[in-house]
Amino acid sequence: MSQQPVVDLSDLEQDQSFLGTGNEYIEQEGSFGDETDFPIPLEHPGEMYFRTTPFVEIKPCSYVKFRSEVAQHDPLRVADEWNAAMSFFKSSNKNSPKNAMLRKIPPKFKKLSKGNVALYAKVIMSGEGVDANANSGGEVDSEAKSTNSSSRQLSDVDFTSVEMMKAEFAQNFANYKGLSLILTSGVDFDQALFQFVMSFNRQSRLHSFVIGPEDFARILPLFDDIDSEQLAQLVKQLDSNTDDIPVEDWKIKAINHYRTPYTVQEVIFNGWNQSFALEGTKPVGYEAFIKMVFDFMNDVLETYKEFGEELVGDEIKLPRGLPERTYLGLWGIFFRVLSKNCKLVKLSEGEISSTASAIRRNAGRTRDDRQNGGHKLDAIFYVTRASDAEFGAVEGGKKNENSYGTKYLSDGEKLSKALKDMFDNICTKAVSNRSDVTSLKSTLEVYGFLVSGEKLEFLTLRYFGGRFYMLQKISEHFLPTHLHMDTFAKIRNLLNEFLLIRKRMEESAQSITSYVDGDKGSYKKQNKQEFEQYPFPQTLTTPPASPRSKKAKLFSQ
Incomplete structure (x- = not known):
């Protein structure tokens, strides 16, 4: 008698409507053939597949294609079917030459997980650049070939997450309808970068057409001196367009009034509206700003007291190993400065799903498709007068890692x-x-705040040229781990720096409003066709934590 299968096949629902026709699999010598030679029960949902598929073509990806309708809606069921079949093959008639052929299936493909089935169903069955039914596997589609890339054949054996990532990147590159960035020498910048990125064996933000702060130094050696100089100038132009707007003197004086933690206690005793006297006519927003500064200083001090250790002389020390939510709570006091009393900017904190990412992930979705959520972020900034368009985000962790930390x-x-x-x-x-x-596009920038414990990086993303965007690290900021009379100045300096960021974001929000919901509509052109589509390269659809990218580790070479 045969051993029990990995999964009890009797529990698998026999739904004939999901069997598939099997028309793409013609019966050939080497398939299982008649009932007496069929090593698994006839009620197995994949019976037709195993009867009509030659041994050499029995592969996970082609089985998922055969069961495509079920795989798209119930990937766990299809994984169970495949694993049960593999168990029967292994336990039934071990000396059969047919089972000897089956043992040639690579070990990593002898079992299927729910995630792998979902992956095959999405990438192969949706036709995202891969033909799973060819004996030699799929390849990057013909449109992607037009990019002059060295498109390679993808067999089932090497059809890993890295290959799928490359296939999707190549397809997104080919589908872009805009113009490439052509350098002074005539070199196509987009093509050069495409060849460079296709050589990666790890995931990078470049697969989503974003050039990061650490990427530019790797890119410049790809070009000669003339082109390298031009690229450097393009980066300088991005920097020159983002000069800080200075904070008013009276605001700086109001902040500097809080010289020590004791000053906060004095203001609490005397009242926030008596804390700072300004001679002459008070500017617009004076009282609101004074109240905001008091609330800020009080929140910082109370949060340090809540999570820190009080030492001699009223010194407060933040212990190591604080949870992520504590650091996000501390930095959240600063983030709220960016939106408080601001009519243009709104902040939502917590595990927030990005609407912009959800729109991209669900493009082309039908009612029968699963609805995908957007990226979960720790906070999102919105432009209130531009239909709540998202233009900033916070993502954080509890540990101050180096640039190579996972x-x-x-x-x-x-x-x-x-x-x-x-x-x-x-x-x-x-x-x-x-x-x-x-x-x-030439002026728009969106904002990122990357929290790593007591460290924060302020980032901006802007359009660079062709298909690519530039992510720049504008500044780094650090919370003091010890709060006392001497280090309280760091809190004041941080507040000043965040007021500069606030002015920058307000100016950007005003510009976005004018284009999205305002007078920039006066730039209307005669040809309406020009406004029916905005050409942009698609972001890589794989979430970093998904099964599809477990092997496509982050690019760190």
Whole structure:
């Protein structure tokens, strides 16, 4: 008698409507053939597949294609079917030459997980650049070949997450309808970068067409001196367009009034509205700002007291190993400064799903398809007068890692993709308003805040040229681990720096509003066709934590 299968086949629902026709599999010598030679029960849902498929073509991807209708809606069921069949093959008639052939299936494909089935169903059955039915496997589609890339055949054996990532990147590259960035020498920047990125064996934000702070140094050696100089100038132009708007002197004086933690206690005793006297006519927003500064200082001090250890002389020390939510809570006091009393900017904190990412992930979705959520972020900034368009995000962890830390890389990867989604979504909204999207792209920037414990990086994403965007690290900020009379100045300096960021974000929000829901619609052109589509390269659809990218580790070479 045969051993029991991995999965009890009697529990598998026999739904004939899901069997598939099997028309693409013609019966050939080497298939299982008649009932007496069939090593698994006839009620197995994949009976027709195993009867009509030659041994050499029995592969997980082709089985999932045969069961495509079920795989798209119930991937666990299809995984159970395959694993049960493999168990029967292994336990039934071990000396059969047919089972000897089956043992040639690579070990990593002898079992299927729910995630792998879902992956095959999405990538292969949806036709995302891969033909799973060919004996030699699929390949990047013909449109992607037009990019002059060295498209390679993808066999079932090497059809790993890395290959699927490359196939999707190549297809997204080919599907872009805009113009490439052509350098002074005539070199196609997009093509050169495409060849470079296709050589990666690990995931990078470059697969989503985002050039990160650490990527530019790797890219420059690909080009000669003339082109390298031009690229460096393009980066400088991005920097020159983002000069800080200075904070008013009276605001700086109001902040500097809080010289020590004791000052906060004095203000609590005397009243916040008596804390700072300004001679002459009070400017617009004076009282609201004074109250905001008091609330800020009080919240910082109370939060340090709540989570820190009080030492001699009223010194407060933040212990090591604080949870992520504590650091996000501390930095959240600063983030709220960016939106408090601001009519243009709104902040939502907590595990927030990005609408911009959800729109991109569900593009082309039908009612029968599963609805995908957007990237989950720790906070999102919105432009209130531009239909709540997202234009900033926070992603954080509890540990101050180096630039090669896994959590740091993972959060940076997700934040990069979320910011690109926000950028593209704003441009799409501007197109709907029939605004001059070319002008918008040249000035638009969206904002990222990457928290790693007591460290915070302030990032911006802007359009670089061709298919690519530039993610720049503008500044780094650190919370003091010890809070006392001497280090309280760091809190004041941080507040000043966040006020500069606030001014920058307010100016950007005003510009976005004018393009998305305002007077920039006056740039309307005669040809309405020009406004019906905003061309942008698709972000890589694989979430960093999905089964599809478990082997496609973050690019760190």
